[in-house]
Amino acid sequence: MSNDFICKFIKPDKSIADFVESIGMFHNQSNEAREVVVMPDGRVDLFFSQSASEPFHVTLIGLDTFPEKRSLPPQTLAFDINFKPLAAEYILQTSLADISNGAKDLPDGFWNFNADDLKDFDAFYRKATKKITELLPLEVDERKRKLFDLIYSSNGEMSVKELSEKVSWSSRQINRYFNQQFGLSLKTYCNILRFRASLEHIAEGKLFPELNFTDQTHFIKEIKKFSGVAPKELSKNQNDRFLLLSVLKQQ
Known part of the structure; x- marks a missing residue:
C-alpha cells in the first residue's frame, strides 16, 4: 500500500x-x-x-x-x-x-x-x-444471536434450511426479518460471507474454491458478482484499489 x-x-x-x-x-x-x-x-x-x-x-x-x-x-x-x-x-x-x-x-x-x-x-x-x-442491551433475542453465530462460524456455508432448524425459527420468518431489517435475504447474506472468507484465500494466491462452491465456474461467477473481476485479477489488486483485500494482505 x-x-x-x-x-x-x-x-x-x-x-x-x-x-x-x-x-x-x-x-x-x-x-x-x-x-x-x-x-x-x-x-x-x-x-x-x-x-x-x-x-x-x-x-x-x-x-x-x-x-x-x-x-x-x-x-x-x-x-x-x-x-x-x-x-x-x-x-x-x-x-x-x-x-x-x-x-x-x-x-x-x-x-x-x-x-x-x-x-x-x-x-x-x-x-x-x-x-x-x-448502549449494550439488557437482553437479545437468542434466536438472532445464535443465528448470526452459526452464519459467522460456518462462513455462510450453512443452508437456510439448516440454519432455520438449528435456531428453531422458520425460514420464512428469518427472511422476513432480514428483508425488513437489512434489505436482503438470508441466502444473499450468507453468500456475501462466503465471498469474504474466500478473499482470505485469494489474498494468499489461492485462486480455486476452498469453500463450498459447486465447481470452479461457480466460484469465478460468485467472485465476479461481488468484486466485479475474476479471482486472478482480484488477486493482483492493482494500485491497491480493492481495499478489503489490501487489509487482508496486511494481516
Missing part, C-alpha cells in the same frame, strides 16, 4: 465483540483523489470523516450486495466502526433496509462526536467503546 494512504483495523474490546467486528481508519494523505472499489463484506459501517473539501460528518452505510467504485477525496481522514448486523437493531436501533447498497448522513453531534475526535485514533477507539458499552 502506498505511503500516502494508510489503513488499519483492530479488534474491539471483548465487552462489545458481539456487536462490533473491528474499529479502524483510512487516511488518504495525498492531494489527489484515490479511486477504490468497495466490495460487500457483510458489515455495517459507521464512518466519522472529513477531507480537504468536506467538513466533519458521520455516515451510516448499509449492507452492500454488489461492488461499487468510489473516490476518496484528497486529504480524507475517516475513522470507521465495523458493526455486525445485529448491532443495527440493538445498538444503532434502526432498520437498514432503506440504505441497502446506500448510505445516510447522521445528525450533527451524533454520539457527541466531532472533528476533534479525529485527532487521535486511540482516543477515538476508547470513546467509541465507552459509548457502545453504554
